[in-house]
Amino acid sequence: MEAPKKSAQEQTRWLNENEQLMWLELREFARGLPRALDRQLLEDADVSGVEYSILAAVSESSQGALRSGDLAATLGWERSRVSHLLKRMESRGFLHRCAASSDGRGQEIALTQAGWEKIRGAAPGHVTMVREVIFDPLTPAAQNQLLETLILIRHAAEERGLW
């Protein structure tokens, strides 16, 4: 998968100036976008971006409740990440967990009244920001191109087993 150690330095296809610029912008983007979203949510609704994701996912589930593992799968997150977050959010009073009736190992997640109010209060401002920052500045063609490009990159990383 890689040039032999001895000549690794010589055989490496280093980045030229344009490539370095794009690479810099890409890393800046990957760090900046989630942070910008986080700030908007914290300032306007006192909820973090990851908390918002949880609230949104649970609120959109068919029964208004779902299993912790399904939540992890829906979001594409690790179980332990979800578990830690649920514990914090439960202590903040946004949701509660109770043993699943069908499976003694499982946990059913449901929003509390406060959780419902939080997501309903936060959603309009959040969606508005997403629209203004992501969609409004881009033509439909640029949006499609972006989506295809991101998928290409992700697949290339997935092939290396690192995504």
Added chain:
Amino acid sequence: MEAPKKSAQEQTRWLNENEQLMWLELREFARGLPRALDRQLLEDADVSGVEYSILAAVSESSQGALRSGDLAATLGWERSRVSHLLKRMESRGFLHRCAASSDGRGQEIALTQAGWEKIRGAAPGHVTMVREVIFDPLTPAAQNQLLETLILIRHAAEERGLW
């Protein structure tokens, strides 16, 4: 900047299905890309992505040494973030800090022998991954389009003062 509370729900321009798909991919990308890079570096060179950034920035400085603040500016990071990281990296033996001769408040950062070896060992594999995952899968036109798109989005967020 936002619709009045009373009618916020009604006036919000919600995302349609395509937009939701793209939005999901974008968030997945922003989280997945740095993580994939981190994993490659950790597996192949036992160094984290942020540590690599520091090593690379210091190694590319003109004198092989630079001020902590310049480092923060170069990377676009907060001072405290750099400070915490430098402390950890110093304890790992990759670099050392000493009082700047010109300014009693400043710190000069320089790589140790181990630091130089670490960056020299890590760079080829890292650059190879970046090339294979980011540049090789994309045509030059797609690369340019991506760069422009990212800049558009970043500027839109900067206008809102949240980037």
Added chain:
DNA sequence: TCGAGATAGTTGACATATCAAGTATGTCCG
């Protein structure tokens, strides 16, 4: 029914980012 292995979730340790506060030093103007 019993035990091996799979599955659901939790927990603790550690690395990291961010913010607010603190310390030390430099600068500049009266």
Added chain:
DNA sequence: CGGACATACTTGATATGTCAACTATCTCGA
């Protein structure tokens, strides 16, 4: 010169992501 303010950096508190155990429960086949 001297004090107010700016600047450089550090530190501590808190939130978070990740990994590697760990516990509890379930499933399935002999």
